[in-house]
Amino acid sequence: MNPEDRREAIxxxxxxxxxxxxxxxxxxxxxxxxxxxxxGLIHHYMAxxxxxxxxxxxxxxxxxxxxxxxxxxxxxxPLEQLRFFFDSYxxxxxxxxxxxxxxxxxxxxxRPELRQISQLxxxxxxxxxxxxxxxxxxxxxxxxxDPAAAAWRxxxxxxxxxxxxxxxxxxxxxxxxxxxSRHGAEIELGLDPGTLTNSSQGNPLARA
Amino acid sequence: MNPEDRREAIxxxxxxxxxxxxxxxxxxxxxxxxxxxxxGLIHHYMAxxxxxxxxxxxxxxxxxxxxxxxxxxxxxxPLEQLRFFFDSYxxxxxxxxxxxxxxxxxxxxxRPELRQISQLxxxxxxxxxxxxxxxxxxxxxxxxxDPAAAAWRxxxxxxxxxxxxxxxxxxxxxxxxxxxSRHGAEIELGLDPGTLTNSSQGNPLARA
DNA sequence: GTGATTATTGGACATTTGCGCAATAGCGTC
DNA sequence: GACGCTATTGCGCAAATGTCCAATAATCAC
Numbered sequence: 155m156n157p158e159d160r161r162e163a164i165x166x167x168x169x170x171x172x173x174x175x176x177x178x179x180x181x182x183x184x185x186x187x188x189x190x191x192x193x194g195l196i197h198h199y200m201a202x203x204x205x206x207x208x209x210x211x212x213x214x215x216x217x218x219x220x221x222x223x224x225x226x227x228x229x230x231x232p233l234e235q236l237r238f239f240f241d242s243y244x245x246x247x248x249x250x251x252x253x254x255x256x257x258x259x260x261x262x263x264x265r266p267e268l269r270q271i272s273q274l275x276x277x278x279x280x281x282x283x284x285x286x287x288x289x290x291x292x293x294x295x296x297x298x299x300d301p302a303a304a305a306w307r308x309x310x311x312x313x314x315x316x317x318x319x320x321x322x323x324x325x326x327x328x329x330x331x332x333x334x335s336r337h338g339a340e341i342e343l344g345l346d347p348g349t350l351t352n353s354s355q356g357n358p359l360a361r362a
Numbered sequence: 363m364n365p366e367d368r369r370e371a372i373x374x375x376x377x378x379x380x381x382x383x384x385x386x387x388x389x390x391x392x393x394x395x396x397x398x399x400x401x402g403l404i405h406h407y408m409a410x411x412x413x414x415x416x417x418x419x420x421x422x423x424x425x426x427x428x429x430x431x432x433x434x435x436x437x438x439x440p441l442e443q444l445r446f447f448f449d450s451y452x453x454x455x456x457x458x459x460x461x462x463x464x465x466x467x468x469x470x471x472x473r474p475e476l477r478q479i480s481q482l483x484x485x486x487x488x489x490x491x492x493x494x495x496x497x498x499x500x501x502x503x504x505x506x507x508d509p510a511a512a513a514w515r516x517x518x519x520x521x522x523x524x525x526x527x528x529x530x531x532x533x534x535x536x537x538x539x540x541x542x543s544r545h546g547a548e549i550e551l552g553l554d555p556g557t558l559t560n561s562s563q564g565n566p567l568a569r570a
Numbered sequence: 571g572t573g574a575t576t577a578t579t580g581g582a583c584a585t586t587t588g589c590g591c592a593a594t595a596g597c598g599t600c
Numbered sequence: 601g602a603c604g605c606t607a608t609t610g611c612g613c614a615a616a617t618g619t620c621c622a623a624t625a626a627t628c629a630c
Contacts, residue, residue, distance in 0.1 A: 314525070
């Protein structure tokens with residue numbers, strides 16, 4: 155098998171195991187079994203377990219970011235971009251993606267390579283939001299004196315709400331995450347209530 | 363040693379290890395060493411590692427909640443109560459308490475006993491905030507149509523910002539968490555900017 | 571075909587983990 | 601002072617884990 159493809163296959167298998175068992179419980183042997191290969195092969199391509207985990211997490215989380223960014227760029231104006239952002243963000247972690255983030259944040263303290271990629275990706279998420287806000291302020295449709303801080307707040311609010319949903323199940327429901335996070339952003343940016351809801355209109359990815 | 367005291371001592375030692383190393387990296391032997399006793403003793407008092415961890419986490423997190431609640435109750439009016447809340451909340455996890463919460467949220471998916479206590483405590487945190495807001499609305503000093511949702515937003519915003527600080531270190535600083543979370547609450551509740559800052563005035567726990 | 575290079579195997583190794591258990595020490599009771 | 605109960609010890613066990621390595625299989629250049 156082509157070394158490059160093999161490496162990709164290992165990362166894909168690692169990701170599958172991570173989503174099933176969580177980052178902390180992902181072992182080399184499990185990855186090997188998922189791949190249908192021996193454990194030694196994994197170390198032939200990866201220097202350490204940390205690298206393997208960081209790589210797999212970065213691949214998955216990076217794909218989500220890319221997808222959201224691509225959708226946002228299709229927005230015709232800042233308001234539509236923000237709507238698309240919420241559509242895509244709430245979709246990207248519907249299954250087990252958010253549990254992965256929870257694991258990553260907790261494990262970051264003990265896995266340097268994972269912390270690095272996690273921090274980088276979070277900053278890029280914040281910058282994506284920040285760019286939308288700056289555009290909205292420039293266009294005069296959003297009211298915000300500190301876009302960077304507002305972007306961190308919107309991102310943190312989303313993460314904090316999702317966290318409750320994923321960790322505890324029925325304290326906060328997925329529907330409430332959607333509703334409350336959008337409402338929080340409306341308040342934050344001085345938008346009329348409801349501006350960010352009913353967002354599927356005009357969304358190229360919306361289901362029919 | 364009195365069995366009840368011994369049990370408390372074990373929980374205290376477990377907590378110390380947990381705060382130093384994180385929940386996932388806490389082992390029976392470490393707890394025994396911290397306690398200055400043998401590993402067998404821990405199992406004489408605790409049925410399993412899960413029980414030990416859930417007990418210790420619940421004790422620590424519960425104490426933080428109690429302390430904050432006690433301080434809030436000393437506030438003379440809703441605004442002061444909210445100020446005291448932010449003072450106490452940002453203090454309670456200054457050291458390593460927040461890493462504990464990160465571990466707990468991540469581990470909740472796989473440790474039922476831990477999830478139960480974590481969910482309960484989070485709901486109580488939310489209710490504490492919700493009570494303050496309801497008082498503020500009644501007194502006419504806060505503007506909020508859905509106190510329960512606003513409370514979840516304020517709590518989630520705090521958690522999300524703290525999360526960035528603890529997991530990534532220099533993306534978001536402790537000072538920014540303090541500033542941004544209070545500003546977020548001001549926006550959320552229709553307060554004048556700055557209402558929630560300079561909160562140490564009149565705070566009985568403020569350092570001189 | 572032959573040799574060299576490399577992908578791949580499968581298991582050894584040292585370490586760590588939760589847990590159990592037989593032995594011991596301590597202490598109160600009669 | 602002897603007995604009994606229990607707190608406490610310290611080690612052992614089985615399982616799991618990351619890492620490494622010698623042996624093997626596959627592939628390709630010549």
